[in-house]
Amino acid sequence: xxxxxxxxxxxxxxxxxxxxxxxxxxxxxxxxxxxxxxxxxxxxxxxxxxxxxxxxxxxxxxxxxxxxxxxxxxxxxxxxxxxxxxxxxxxxxxxxxxxxxxxxxxxxxxxxxxxxxxxxxxxxxxxxxxxxxxxxx
Numbered sequence: 001x002x003x004x005x006x007x008x009x010x011x012x013x014x015x016x017x018x019x020x021x022x023x024x025x026x027x028x029x030x031x032x033x034x035x036x037x038x039x040x041x042x043x044x045x046x047x048x049x050x051x052x053x054x055x056x057x058x059x060x061x062x063x064x065x066x067x068x069x070x071x072x073x074x075x076x077x078x079x080x081x082x083x084x085x086x087x088x089x090x091x092x093x094x095x096x097x098x099x100x101x102x103x104x105x106x107x108x109x110x111x112x113x114x115x116x117x118x119x120x121x122x123x124x125x126x127x128x129x130x131x132x133x134x135x136x137x
Contacts (some may be wrong), residue, residue, distance in 0.1 A: 008095070055082075079120060085109060085127040 030049055043135070045123040047054075079088065088111070095111035096119075102108065106125050113120040114137075 008023060028101060061078045079129060079132050081129055081131070085111070085124045085129070088122065090111070095122075
């Protein structure tokens with residue numbers, strides 16, 4: 001009987017931990033190798049620390065640029081994962097179809113952009129493009 005109660009408690013604890021993980025946001029630690037004052041931590045500071053791992057300029061794919069300003073291509077610029085919904089609309093205009101839902105506490109927005117001879121079906125999580133497909137009309 002005691003083993004059964006212990007197993008039940010163990011399973012309940014595991015479930016509470018899993019539930020807490022789902023409610024918590026994503027986190028990561030940045031190891032800088034030196035002591036840094038909190039007043040020195042700026043957006044630019046973090047971008048410099050992370051530039052080896054993250055491209056902060058979605059308009060400049062593969063150039064290793066560390067520019068904090070994002071330029072939006074005019075006209076028919078292509079989609080790039082990581083682009084914001086706002087920038088996608090600025091580039092391609094309002095979507096022909098748009099729907100939103102919520103999954104695990106995150107806002108999911110699906111959009112269909114009609115462009116010349118193609119349809120771009122895009123999925124944004126918290127207004128950041130995570131996937132898209134291009135179809136011929």
